Amino acid sequence: MSKVRVLAGTRKGAFILESDGKRQDWNVSGPFFAGWEVYHMKGSPADPNRIFASQTSGWFGQIIQRSSDGGKTWETPGGGPEKSPQGWPMGESNKFVYDESKETGAPLTTHQWYDGTQKPWVFKRVWHLEPSLSDPDTVYAGIEDAAIFRSTDGATSWQEMSGLRGHGTGPQWQPGAGGMCLHTIILDRKDPGRIYIAISAAGAFRTDDSGKSWKPINRGLRSQFMPKEDVEVGHCVHHVAMHPDRPDVLFMQKHWDVMRSDDAGEHWREVSGNLPTDFGFVIDVHAHEPETIYVVPIKSDGEHYPPEGKLRVYRSRSGGNEWEALTNGLPQANCYVNVLRDAMAVDSLDDCGIYFGTTGGQVYCSPDGGDSWSPIVRDLPAVLSVEVQTLP
């Protein structure tokens, strides 16, 4: 029987939640990396026992952790004393250095600060880890201040894919409330050269040549916080989702507005429709129904909680515009949690499971595509990210 393994990153450590295909009884392990913020964990599609985790701290900086046994044990790649008692390797796994070289790095420009002045790029943390679809030793990292890095040696060493930051619009990028983060990385199973990324607040970008060159893909987005609402770059994209079988169709939860593109991001149109508010962070796509999408509306950018104190997931079976509230099992009074941008995931069992985590420490599961929900756990630290692995 199939199993699922849910990876939850929280403000104070990581947790692994496991169940069989029924998704009723759960085994919870953790906290791993107790006391540290775990922004994201994700398993390799090529080797489900290989999991990467971003462990970070305002005091001690960035740590990358790696498991090769499904999360039972962890190591800092290239950084453990057990590696070489005589000639210790240097701790390269935590080292993210922007490419400033003349040969491959574009000039390290400045970016826009909140007040419109220019600031230099400074590494803060890894927001998102995206393992390669085919190679368990290759993994991409989305970082703050926004850039994309790649490791091809199991996260032991990292190199910036500097074509993104160097393509020319960097001085127009600016931080959102959470910082200037590259939070979304989407790989295309059909075209290994294509990668989508998204940055708050710069927008969405695409490469078709494995990261050598990038282009902004924000036509159709409008943002009222900018002097010119429909500029090419500067939009606060919160998350982007894609069904793996339809790599040209993208769904976006922007700061405000839920958007859709049918041409790989070349053009976007709004599909917020009848949502009670179109502000939010998460968006995801059903594993077997490419036109079924999910969002969690949040009241506003100033009030980061559900409208009316009711936690509702909204589902559209038509790829947007017509939405239905999913409430069965979710609190419908006095609920003022948030659901952060990387905190929703779907499994690929026959009856698709939907998962999301809240800043109140709950991780909810719906084993029936959103019709009914129940909490796997209720009292974790604030949940920053949720991923799920479907295991044989």
Add this chain to the structure above:
Amino acid sequence: MLVMIRVVIPPHLRTLAHVDGEVKLEVEGRVTQRSVLDALEARYPMLCGTVRDHVTQARRPFLRFFACQEDLSHESPDTPLPEAVANGTEPFLIVGAIAGG
């Protein structure tokens, strides 16, 4: 000359380095912040970047360096540490700043 230095690191870094209590490090030559941290990172590579920046070598802003009841955080990294640290009588303390409650 090789000397044995005692270093106390914050609990989170002890967990990361898989050590309990004080760390004892062999330091060659002059005992300074730089030579002690070089020895610490060589012995425990997973601590690279957690105490000082990978590239600039600047102390991370929420960490402090104490020894012999003195705050040495703003001393030059190449200033010799107190004799009591250099001869192993007193530990070199790496302390997380109290911030955030």
